[in-house]
Amino acid sequence: MTGIGPVEPGEDTRVRDTPPRPRGRLALRYDRHRRTVLASGAVLVVLAGGGYLYASRSQPQPAPPPPYPSQAVDLVYVAPATGSRGATAGAYSFTVLLSVRSGPPVTVTRLTQPYDGLSVTSSPAAPFQTKSHSARKIIVTLRVTECEKAPRNPGLPFLDVTLRNARAIEAHSFILGARYAQDLSRALEVACGNDSR
Amino acid sequence: MRQRSLIAITAALAAGALTLTACGSRDDDGGSDSGNGGGGTTVVIGVDAPLTGDLSALGLGIKNSADLAAKTANKEKTVDGITFKVEALDDQGQPSVGQQNASSFVANKDVLGVVGPLNSSVGESMQKVFDTAKLVEVSPANTGPSLTQGPDWRNKKVRQYKSYFRTATTDAIQGPFAAQYVYNDAKKKKVFVIDDKKTYGAGLAATFTEEFKKLGGQVVGTEHINPDTKDFSSVATKVKNSGADVVYYGGEYPQAGPLSKQIKEAGAKIPLVGGDGIKDDTFIKLAGPASTGDLATSVGAPVEELPSAKKFVADYKAGGYKEDYAAYGGYSYDSAWAIIEAVKKVVGDNDGKLPDDARAKVTEAMQNVSFDGVTGKVSFDEFGDATNKQLTVYSVENGAFNDVKSGTYTG
Numbered sequence: 001m002t003g004i005g006p007v008e009p010g011e012d013t014r015v016r017d018t019p020p021r022p023r024g025r026l027a028l029r030y031d032r033h034r035r036t037v038l039a040s041g042a043v044l045v046v047l048a049g050g051g052y053l054y055a056s057r058s059q060p061q062p063a064p065p066p067p068y069p070s071q072a073v074d075l076v077y078v079a080p081a082t083g084s085r086g087a088t089a090g091a092y093s094f095t096v097l098l099s100v101r102s103g104p105p106v107t108v109t110r111l112t113q114p115y116d117g118l119s120v121t122s123s124p125a126a127p128f129q130t131k132s133h134s135a136r137k138i139i140v141t142l143r144v145t146e147c148e149k150a151p152r153n154p155g156l157p158f159l160d161v162t163l164r165n166a167r168a169i170e171a172h173s174f175i176l177g178a179r180y181a182q183d184l185s186r187a188l189e190v191a192c193g194n195d196s197r
Numbered sequence: 198m199r200q201r202s203l204i205a206i207t208a209a210l211a212a213g214a215l216t217l218t219a220c221g222s223r224d225d226d227g228g229s230d231s232g233n234g235g236g237g238t239t240v241v242i243g244v245d246a247p248l249t250g251d252l253s254a255l256g257l258g259i260k261n262s263a264d265l266a267a268k269t270a271n272k273e274k275t276v277d278g279i280t281f282k283v284e285a286l287d288d289q290g291q292p293s294v295g296q297q298n299a300s301s302f303v304a305n306k307d308v309l310g311v312v313g314p315l316n317s318s319v320g321e322s323m324q325k326v327f328d329t330a331k332l333v334e335v336s337p338a339n340t341g342p343s344l345t346q347g348p349d350w351r352n353k354k355v356r357q358y359k360s361y362f363r364t365a366t367t368d369a370i371q372g373p374f375a376a377q378y379v380y381n382d383a384k385k386k387k388v389f390v391i392d393d394k395k396t397y398g399a400g401l402a403a404t405f406t407e408e409f410k411k412l413g414g415q416v417v418g419t420e421h422i423n424p425d426t427k428d429f430s431s432v433a434t435k436v437k438n439s440g441a442d443v444v445y446y447g448g449e450y451p452q453a454g455p456l457s458k459q460i461k462e463a464g465a466k467i468p469l470v471g472g473d474g475i476k477d478d479t480f481i482k483l484a485g486p487a488s489t490g491d492l493a494t495s496v497g498a499p500v501e502e503l504p505s506a507k508k509f510v511a512d513y514k515a516g517g518y519k520e521d522y523a524a525y526g527g528y529s530y531d532s533a534w535a536i537i538e539a540v541k542k543v544v545g546d547n548d549g550k551l552p553d554d555a556r557a558k559v560t561e562a563m564q565n566v567s568f569d570g571v572t573g574k575v576s577f578d579e580f581g582d583a584t585n586k587q588l589t590v591y592s593v594e595n596g597a598f599n600d601v602k603s604g605t606y607t608g
Contacts, residue, residue, distance in 0.1 A: 068502050071573065076607045114381035115412075153411045156373040158381075158604065170603075175374065175586075177608010 066103040069163035070172040072132075073106055074099045077176035080183055081139050090144040092187035096159070096176070099135035103165060106130055110162035110171075111140070117149030118142050126162075142184070147192035153185045238551060239280050242267055242536055243302040245295060245313035245323070248287035251451035254479050255315055258523030259337060260285045263312045265509075265516050266533035276541045278549055283533075284308070288319050295319035299326035308332065309551075309559050310536030312529055317341030318396040320361075328358040331557040335362045335535050337528035340473060340496065341400050342369040345580040356580045360560045364528045364535070364575060365496040366586040368397070370606050371472055372404025374588045375494045378602060379443055379470055380412045382590075383492070389418040389441035391432060391456070393448035401472045402447030409445075417441045422452060429456045433463035443467055449474035454483020461487040468492055476524050481593055491593045492601075497572050498587045499600045500527050509571040531570035539563045 066072075074097075081093035100106045107129045113120045123139040130136050140159065144150050151157070157180065158173040244263045246256035260283070267281035286302070288295040295314055302308045303326060310333045314320050320339040327334045336344075347355040350369065379385045388409055392402035399421075406416055418439040420432045433456070436444055444460060446453050446469055453475040460469060468490045471480075476493040484491065500506040506527055513522050522529075539562040544551060552558055567576040573585045586606035591598040 064504060067504055068498075070603060070605070071498065071503060074607060075605075114377065116381075151412050154377075155408045155411050156370065156377065156606070156608075158377055173377075173602060173604030175370065175604050175606040175608065177606065179608065 066165060066167045068168050068170060069103075069106045069165040070170045072101050072103040072165065073163055073172075074101060075159065075161060075174040075176075077180040078137070080187075081141075090191045091141055092143075092184065092191070093139055093141040094180070094183065096138050096140055096174075097135055098130055098138055100130045100132050103132055103167070105132060105165065107164045108138075108161055109164050109169070110160075111138075112160045113142060114158055114160055114173075115149075115151045115154070117144060117146040117151070119145050142187070144188065144191045150188055150192060152188070155181055157181055157184055237278055237280075239282050239307055240276075240309050240540055240551070241282050241284050241305060241307040242533055243298075243305075243308045243311035243313075244283055244285035244533075245288050245298045245302070245311060245319070246285065246315050247290040248285060250289050252290045252315060252449060254477050254520065255338070255523050255525060256287070256290075257520040258526045259313060259315060259529040261516070261518040261520060262337075262509075262513065262522050262526040262529035263533035265513055265518075266530045266537065268516070269512065270534070270537045275537055276544055279540060279544060279551075281537060281540075282307075288314055288316075290316055290319065292316075292318050292322035296322040296326060299323040303327070303330040303332055309540055309555055310335065310563075312337065312532045312536065314339065315525070316395070316397060317344060317400070320344050321396060324358045324361050328360040331360060331554075331560050333360050333362065333536065333539065333556070333560040333563050335364060335532035335563070337364050337525045337532040338473070338496075339363050339397075340365055340368045340371055341396050342367045342404075343396075343400070345582050354580060358581075359564075362535070362563055362577050362581040364531045364570075364572065364583050364585075365473075365525070366583055366588065366606065368401045368404050368472070370586055371494055371496065371588055372401050372406075373408035374604055374606075375445070375470060375472065375492075375590070376405050376408035376412060376414070378494070378590045379445070379492070380409060380414050382602065383443070383468070385414075385443035385468075387415045387417045387440060387442050388445050389420070389436045389439050389443075390416055390445045390447070391420045391422060391436075392446070393424045393452060394421045395424065395448070397472075397474060398447035398449070400447070401474075402445060405445050405447070422448070422456070424448065424452050427452070427455045429459045430463070432456070433459040433465070436460050436467075437463045437465040441465070441467060444469045446471045446475065450477045450480035450483065454480045454488075457484040457488050457491055470494075473524055476591055476598060478521075478597070481596055481598070484593075486596075488593045489595075493591045493593075493598060494588055495524055495591060496588060497527065497585075498603050499589055500571070502600075502603075503527070503571065503573060505569060505573070506571050527571035531572050531575045534568065534570055535563060535566050535575055538566045538568055542566070 076097050078095040081095050107127050109127045111122045111126050121141050156175050160173050162171045244260045246259040248256045264283045267283045270281050286298040302311050315338045317339045342350045390402050390406050392398040453471050457469040470492040473495040476495040539559045542562040543558040576584045578584050589600050589603040592601045
């Protein structure tokens, strides 16, 4: 540190003109081909933009997968089957309506009921298929096999159905409601009413 | 010449840059706030839920899901000229606080519908306040049957309030559904029934008990707990000594978790079964590893199984919400969307503007709302109950709830 700063130009001094630095080879070439370079740059930018647009263009949406079968099917209780109101020889038949609201056809691969002391058959017998936007009536017959084990008075009895479509195979319970419960209870009462349980 | 070149290249660069910018902005509004909506008029959707305290895991899921519905409607400009905004109030799970919140919503003229609450007891305290003001309320979680069908719902169903609707199904189905599963599928025949004495818990325990007995099951003991305590050792001992092969608990997870744990610690290695109020991961945390095999029923099909829910789950994730959407997320979204649909109908019928009696009109429109929601078809019956009545049994396995059986009520 000397305390002396850089020499400034005074009244009779002047800054020495520095000779222009010689231009490099690249700069010289750029000067010669300026228009070509600029045009090429523009083309590159436009191409890049176009490429990006093409790559990010809206693709057609893939078709949504079909619904799970349990989400496409309705199963509702209709009524006791004609001529079988109440239990006949320990059996009770009733009609349910199975509708396929949407998606591909649905196959009922199994139809069961969860109670001990009862067995179930259906007409048509499983497996059977129902097309989309259509419905079919099914006659379900419950038979009392053991009154001691049969439910006394189920409030919201189930019907368990295994459903299959192109998406999945699912076991699903349908709770057919109060009318079914009453009809079933009445039939069980007739079938097992004199039972000593 | 040089100048012309510069102009040409500048123009080309600018065009390229603009093109790229435009492309980049296509999806940039995913995190739109509710202000980016359809225009001038702001409609507030109130949310009432427990946002603090033991039940906040469920309450925050309700709030966030309703918020997502509002943002989606704004982004998609579902109702032209209307921007939806969610304002949430914390009821702390307390009926008295819920009632105050109901009054606050009524006092805010911009509120045209309310999503909530979680608890049936809170719902009871709010219904009259809303009904007097003709302000529609759509609960995603109330399951007490009397809220819609009256106190004598077993014998004679009578609608209580025209302004009350819900997207969740009721305990009139949930209790029997659980009983059927426990008796028929899990093959449990002797139950010890416990409840927390609240509207939801006691009501659910009652509907379970009724069906379990009808099926031939035996109730070997009953107890009520105080939900303000976490020491259930004396009840646990009674369960152990009763010879029960299953426990049914009507209540919520903050108590159900410790109860399950203490029952197992007392030596009764039997499953605890509860309703939608215990179906939260917090239950498993509180109950510990011994909760494996415990069961919970909950409203609806598993969200992951519904095609419509896939988008909801993805959008919720993209929304950046800190908390899980929890048990009622899909139902909360659908509750909020039902309000949006009702507002849309009212605005559409009034030349694109809200009428002066918008609240009454929205309440009226709600009865006929019908759309494909996150949880399936959303519409309401003559009592204001959801027409979509699905339920699922979940079992605790490997530290998580896994669905084991679903059912649909079609009566």
